[in-house]
Amino acid sequence: MLKNLVSFISDKFKIKNDYPEQLSTDDIKLKEQNIDTSLKKNIETFERIYFIPDNTDVKIRHLFIPGINKKAAIIYISSIMDTKIIEETVIRPLQNNQHTTIEITNIISAESVSTAEKIKDALKEINKGSCALFIDGEDQVYLIGAANFQGRSIEKPENEVSLLGPKEAFNEKAMTNISLIRKKIKNENLIIEATTISKRSKDELYIVYVKDLVNEELLKNIKDRLNTIDMDIIQNLSILEQIIEERPKSIFPTILNTERPDRAAYFLEDGFIVLIMENSPSALILPATFWSFFHSADDRYQRFLYANFTRVIRGSALFITIFISAIYVSVTNYHAEMVPSDLLLAISATREKVPFPTFIEVLMMESAFELIREAGLRVPNPIGPTIGIVGALILGQAAVQANIVSPIVVIVVALSGLSSFAIGDISMNFAIRIIRFGMIIAGGVLGIYGMAAIFTIGLFYVVSIKSFGVPYLAPMTPKYISSNDTIFRKLTKNERFRPGYLKPKDVTKKAGDS
Amino acid sequence: MKKRRCKLLSIILLLLVLLSGCWDQKQVDKRAYVYAVGMDMADEENKFNITYLIVNPEYGSQVSSNTNESPQELITFETNDLMTSKNIANVVIAKEITYDLLRVVIVSEKLAKDKRFIRWMYDATKDREIRRDSYFIVTKENVSTFLKVNKPKLETRLDQYFELILKRGIDNGMIPDMDLHRFFNITEADADLALGIYGTTQGNNEDTGKVEDQLLAGELKIKGETNATQFLGSALFKEGQMIGKLNAEETRITILLNDTLEMSDVLTTYPDPFDKDFRIAARLIKKQKNKVNMKIKNGSGEINVTIPLIIEILSDHSMVNYGRNAEKRKELKKKIEDNLSAKINDFVKKTQEEYKGEPFGWSLLSRRHFKTLSEYEKFDWMKTYPTMKVNVKVDVRFGEFGKQGEVPNLKRVRD
Numbered sequence: 001m002l003k004n005l006v007s008f009i010s011d012k013f014k015i016k017n018d019y020p021e022q023l024s025t026d027d028i029k030l031k032e033q034n035i036d037t038s039l040k041k042n043i044e045t046f047e048r049i050y051f052i053p054d055n056t057d058v059k060i061r062h063l064f065i066p067g068i069n070k071k072a073a074i075i076y077i078s079s080i081m082d083t084k085i086i087e088e089t090v091i092r093p094l095q096n097n098q099h100t101t102i103e104i105t106n107i108i109s110a111e112s113v114s115t116a117e118k119i120k121d122a123l124k125e126i127n128k129g130s131c132a133l134f135i136d137g138e139d140q141v142y143l144i145g146a147a148n149f150q151g152r153s154i155e156k157p158e159n160e161v162s163l164l165g166p167k168e169a170f171n172e173k174a175m176t177n178i179s180l181i182r183k184k185i186k187n188e189n190l191i192i193e194a195t196t197i198s199k200r201s202k203d204e205l206y207i208v209y210v211k212d213l214v215n216e217e218l219l220k221n222i223k224d225r226l227n228t229i230d231m232d233i234i235q236n237l238s239i240l241e242q243i244i245e246e247r248p249k250s251i252f253p254t255i256l257n258t259e260r261p262d263r264a265a266y267f268l269e270d271g272f273i274v275l276i277m278e279n280s281p282s283a284l285i286l287p288a289t290f291w292s293f294f295h296s297a298d299d300r301y302q303r304f305l306y307a308n309f310t311r312v313i314r315g316s317a318l319f320i321t322i323f324i325s326a327i328y329v330s331v332t333n334y335h336a337e338m339v340p341s342d343l344l345l346a347i348s349a350t351r352e353k354v355p356f357p358t359f360i361e362v363l364m365m366e367s368a369f370e371l372i373r374e375a376g377l378r379v380p381n382p383i384g385p386t387i388g389i390v391g392a393l394i395l396g397q398a399a400v401q402a403n404i405v406s407p408i409v410v411i412v413v414a415l416s417g418l419s420s421f422a423i424g425d426i427s428m429n430f431a432i433r434i435i436r437f438g439m440i441i442a443g444g445v446l447g448i449y450g451m452a453a454i455f456t457i458g459l460f461y462v463v464s465i466k467s468f469g470v471p472y473l474a475p476m477t478p479k480y481i482s483s484n485d486t487i488f489r490k491l492t493k494n495e496r497f498r499p500g501y502l503k504p505k506d507v508t509k510k511a512g513d514s
Numbered sequence: 515m516k517k518r519r520c521k522l523l524s525i526i527l528l529l530l531v532l533l534s535g536c537w538d539q540k541q542v543d544k545r546a547y548v549y550a551v552g553m554d555m556a557d558e559e560n561k562f563n564i565t566y567l568i569v570n571p572e573y574g575s576q577v578s579s580n581t582n583e584s585p586q587e588l589i590t591f592e593t594n595d596l597m598t599s600k601n602i603a604n605v606v607i608a609k610e611i612t613y614d615l616l617r618v619v620i621v622s623e624k625l626a627k628d629k630r631f632i633r634w635m636y637d638a639t640k641d642r643e644i645r646r647d648s649y650f651i652v653t654k655e656n657v658s659t660f661l662k663v664n665k666p667k668l669e670t671r672l673d674q675y676f677e678l679i680l681k682r683g684i685d686n687g688m689i690p691d692m693d694l695h696r697f698f699n700i701t702e703a704d705a706d707l708a709l710g711i712y713g714t715t716q717g718n719n720e721d722t723g724k725v726e727d728q729l730l731a732g733e734l735k736i737k738g739e740t741n742a743t744q745f746l747g748s749a750l751f752k753e754g755q756m757i758g759k760l761n762a763e764e765t766r767i768t769i770l771l772n773d774t775l776e777m778s779d780v781l782t783t784y785p786d787p788f789d790k791d792f793r794i795a796a797r798l799i800k801k802q803k804n805k806v807n808m809k810i811k812n813g814s815g816e817i818n819v820t821i822p823l824i825i826e827i828l829s830d831h832s833m834v835n836y837g838r839n840a841e842k843r844k845e846l847k848k849k850i851e852d853n854l855s856a857k858i859n860d861f862v863k864k865t866q867e868e869y870k871g872e873p874f875g876w877s878l879l880s881r882r883h884f885k886t887l888s889e890y891e892k893f894d895w896m897k898t899y900p901t902m903k904v905n906v907k908v909d910v911r912f913g914e915f916g917k918q919g920e921v922p923n924l925k926r927v928r929d
Contacts, residue, residue: 332542337614337643341549341673344542344615348571351543358541445531447539 031120039071039136045119046075046132065107065135067097076131082148085110086131090144104135104142112145124202149173154180157259160424164301169259174206174278177261181208181274181283184265189213192276195223197240200232205240208264208274208283215271215503221468222273222286237280246466251434253427254467256288263297271504287468287502291476291486293428294318299489308488315487317422320415321432325362326443326451328412332358334447350406359444361405365413366440368395370433373417474501481507546609547571549586549673550618552657553634555625556592562625562634564599565590565658567672568607569615574670585671590658596637596644613643618676619694620651620660623749623756626710632701632754638694646695649680652749652756654714654732663715664743680711683745687766687777687798689713690748696774701754705877705895707869709768710749712759715742730761752871760873767861770821771874771906773803781828787849788842789832796850799824799913806876810883810893816903817876821858825850826913830921836912837919847910854908866900 030049036042043060050058057079063072072094076086089110097107105113116122122141126132129147154176157169170177178192189211197205205226209219225244234240241255242248258264264274264283275284285292294314299307331338332347339347354361372391379387396414399405416436423429435458442450465472475482481500483490498504552565566589573585589606593599600611619638625631638644653660661672669675683689690709700708714732731746748765750758760768766782769775777800783793800823807818827836827846834842865872877895884890 333539336540336542336545336612337645341547341615341617341677345547345569345571345671345673348542348545348547351541352572354543450531 031123033119034117035119035122035134035139035141037137037139039073039134042134042141043073043075049119049123050075061091063091063094065094065097067099067102071136073134074131075126075134076146077126077129080129080149081131081146085146085148086144089146090131090133104133104138108133108142108144110144110146114143114145115140116143117141127202159426160258160260160263160297162260162297162301165260165297166262168261170261170264170276170281170283172279172281174204174276174280177276177283178206178208180261181265181268181276184262185210185268190268195226197226197229198231198234201235203234204278206276208268208276210268210271213269213271213498213504213506214273215505218287218468218502219273225468234277235279237275237277237282237284240275240277241284246468250465251431252290252462252465252472253293253425253431254286254288254465254472256285256292256425257282257427258285259283260297266300267292270498271502287470289467289470289474289501290462290472293425294423294487295485296424304489304491311488314422317419318432320419321423322436322439323451324416324419325366325412325436326439327448328409329358329362329440330443330447330451333444347406347408350408353403354406355403356405358409359440361409362413362440363437363444365395365399365405365409366416366437369413369417470501475499483509540610540612543571544609545612545614546587546603546607547615548611548613549615550620550661550676551596551613551616552590552620552622552661553625554590554622554656554658555628558592560630561592561594563590563656563658564593564596565620565661566599566603566607566611567618567661568611569671569673588658588661595634597641613641613645615673616644616648617673618649618651618680620653620657621710622653622656622660624656626652626749626751626756629755631756635754636698639698644694646698647693649676650692650694650697650710651745652710652712654712655716660713660715660743664741666741666743667739679743679745683711685777685779687769687780688747688762689745690765690769691775691777692748697751701751703877704753706875707757707865707871707873708751708754709760709765709873710751710756711745712747712749713743713745715744717742717744728761728763730759750869750873752869758869763857764861767858768873770798770800770823771804771819771858771862774875774878784850784853786832787846788834792831794827794831794846795829797826797828797913799826806879808876808880808883810880813893814898814901815880817905819904819906821906821908822911823854823908824911824913827915830915833921833924835921837915843912847912851908851910854910855906858906858908859904862904862906866902866904870900871896872899 027049030045033045036045046052047060052058052060057077059076059078061074063074064070065072074086074090076083090108093107093109099107114125116125117140122132122143125143125145129149130143130145133142133144135142151172154168154171156167160169168180170180182190187210191207191209191211193207193209194204195207196202207219207223207226222244229243231243234243237257241257245254247254256267259282261283264285267285268274272285272287275286296310296314299310301307302310332351336344351358356364368391372387372395376384376387376391396410400407400410420429420433420436423432438454439451442454444450446453462472463477471478474480475484476486481497483495483497483499485495489495496509498507498509500507546568548566549569550565550567552563552567554563554565556563566587568587568589570583570585570587572583587607589603591599591602593602600613603611621631621635625634638648664672664675666672666675666679669678680689684691689711692709692711697708697710700706712731716732717735729746731744734744734746736744747762748760748768749756750760766777766780769777780798781795782798783795786792786794800821802822804822805820809816830836834846836843836846862872876899880895881890884893
């Protein structure tokens with residue numbers, strides 16, 4: 001009986017294999033071969049690899065070259081290249097050729113022509129948007145670069161808005177991004193090194209640095225880290241960031257992700273290293289300190305006093321976000337004597353008819369706020385305003401009128417929510433918002449004492465973090481030679497040093513001093 | 515293995531926090547806030563009557579403006595001490611009693627004069643919730659009646675009223691800036707006299723014929739419709755027992771002589787030296803500390819005090835035109851200095867003869883003249899003070915003479 005049951009169940013759970021596994025060893029072997037001298041055989045091979053004619057955008061065009069009297073064929077992927085270039089610089093010159101002894105490379109008028117002897121190499125280039133030209137009787141293939149991937153043009157930055165700074169943002173084309181940086185640093189020392197980081201999709205990563213500034217060991221450290229990556233696909237920088245960071249589970253980000261080329265250029269000039277990749281509308285800046293997340297691009301462009309005023313506002317917003325809800329919870333639960341009597345009575349009066357304890361009340365409202373935020377982000381554009389109205393109205397006013405929450409809690413939560421937006425960097429913003437919940441719990445369990453304890457532990461942690469060997473709070477602690485651009489910044493003309501924690505080759509910024 | 519231990523440790527830590535935390539968590543809205551505590555003599559021996567003034571947070575707030583609840587609750591009952599009374603009060607009060615908001619401690623004169631008063635008073639140092647900066651007030655009548663009659667017309671709640679009127683009185687120098695901490699401090703030092711704010715609701719309808727400076731709470735005649743409560747003058751404590759009352763003028767002199775007390779907005783009048791029908795109004799400003807010179811010699815001593823004062827003359831009823839007349843100014847200065855020093859010296863003498871102690875904080879200044887503490891203790895400031903020679907001098911400097919310094923020549927105006 002029991003045996004029957006067991007066999008019945010195991011039968012039910014047996015995986016039925018509708019799609020038997022297939023091995024691709026034949027294909028791999030094929031790709032390892034050299035180009036054959038026979039045009040016909042070559043075309044057959046590539047038709048097989050590219051699955052022509054099922055694969056619609058891979059095109060083969062047969063040609064006859066007069067003059068040298070040879071058959072030829074070109075293979076290209078039409079969706080990722082400029083067919084006009086091919087027509088003008090390859091097809092027409094070949095068909096109009098009258099010379100009898102001329103070399104193929106001299107007939108083609110395209111700007112970049114290379115040759116390959118292995119099928120594998122030819123495939124790599126074709127996949128990148130090159131056009132392959134096969135000539136009957138030659139055991140090599142000519143590769144004409146005419147790549148033209150579709151993408152958007154340069155637009156305004158959306159996350160890092162600046163009032164006075166340049167309005168260009170990175171887009172998804174690596175070459176555009178590099179061009180935007182080169183535009184700002186016109187110097188032969190700006191190096192753009194390319195490496196392939198993924199095994200299958202062959203994603204290219206550009207390591208950008210200024211050669212006579214960057215610390216070689218830091219550069220080596222980063223390159224080593226990149227070389228150890230063992231992944232099939234790394235689609236873009238956001239994913240790469242998660243792979244190369246030192247502490248993936250840490251609450252604080254250690255790599256700065258920016259969409260502003262001016263910011264990237266500024267960091268490059270200070271000796272930082274920038275990573276750029278195809279398909280990423282941003283650049284990674286490493287190493288990153290706490291301050292680089294705290295600062296915004298406008299801090300540079302605004303005048304000394306205004307910039308520092310903004311910093312004060314942002315700094316206080318940071319603390320308001322972390323502490324205000326927690327302080328409200330702990331004061332109303334443990335330290336009622338701390339509050340001025342009028343305020344205490346006001347708080348007490350508003351709470352009179354509320355059924356939940358303050359702790360639950362605040363947690364509820366904070367989660368509701370996070371909900372509005374997340375929903376507002378994902379909601380399709382036409383419905384967007386509705387969410388705002390529903391969120392603000394229902395969760396604010398109606399909840400107060402229904403005596404679910406007290407009006408003071410709405411003020412507190414709104415203040416903490418609003419303040420959290422003052423931290424522009426998305427990663428740091430998340431960190432702060434999560435810490436806020438930790439603080440509320442600490443405040444609810446142990447009052448101000450609990451908050452102080454958590455804050456102290458947090459400080460210990462922040463001090464212990466390193467980003468590619470650079471302490472997270474440098475140059476404030478530990479102290480380094482630098483322009484001391486931490487909470488406040490100096491007058492621009494007084495910023496004489498590059499950050500010493502990077503150990504740059506040239507630490508002084510002024511040409512006259514060095 | 516390491517990971518498991520880590521998990522276990524974090525669970526234990528979490529449990530520790532969760533189980534040990536929250537034990538003194540108290541919701542703000544689940545408590546009854548006592549704003550003022552009153553202490554009266556009880557019929558029973560060794561007990562006293564306690565009066566709680568519990569404010570209603572809901573009264574006057576925007577959220578529940580349509581409430582019909584009264585602004586405060588007042589209860590009086592017999593108790594053994596300040597702590598157990600919190601429990602007894604819950605027989606009638608629904609919420610947990612807390613002293614978190616306690617700002618005013620009021621004692622009736624009768625109890626303050628009792629020998630046992632200090633024993634009960636020290637309960638205030640025992641309770642964790644009682645703030646040491648609560649105002650210390652002595653009332654002429656029973657506190658229960660004082661609080662019952664006290665009905666401010668313009669302030670919505672009594673807590674606002676107390677906060678404002680005491681602050682103003684202290685600024686004016688009409689009452690001393692005394693809180694529990696200072697009271698305990700002076701009592702424990704056992705060298706000076708402590709003060710208490712004096713107040714009453716029992717008006718005195720007969721005309722005392724005194725100038726406003728010489729009045730005590732309850733003696734000022736005020737007509738019209740207003741609150742019956744008056745705060746004026748101070749109660750004098752010696753060794754934790756009330757021994758007398760100081761009127762407004764004496765209170766101000768005390769504040770002038772005592773550099774630890776402050777007043778900031780003092781307006782007063784002096785007899786006009788040029789026309790005895792009038793008095794001149796003046797603003798007293800004290801910017802510098804007193805110069806106190808002490809000579810302590812075997813068993814007795816001599817104290818010389820100079821009070822630097824800036825006086826602004828605000829009225830000129832005798833039309834003397836002080837701003838333009840250096841001679842008259844000189845004379846006025848001398849007259850005011852004489853008048854003030856005479857008054858102060860009289861009061862000092864009174865403290866020496868009548869109260870046998872001083873509320874001027876001089877014992878603190880005297881300590882530096884002793885080499886060791888035991889020497890100071892042997893000297894016994896309280897006992898020696900009445901035998902000392904004290905001389906107070908006032909050093910007047912004139913400020914401005916009103917917004918417009920000049921007054922017209924009367925003869926020419928009337929012509």
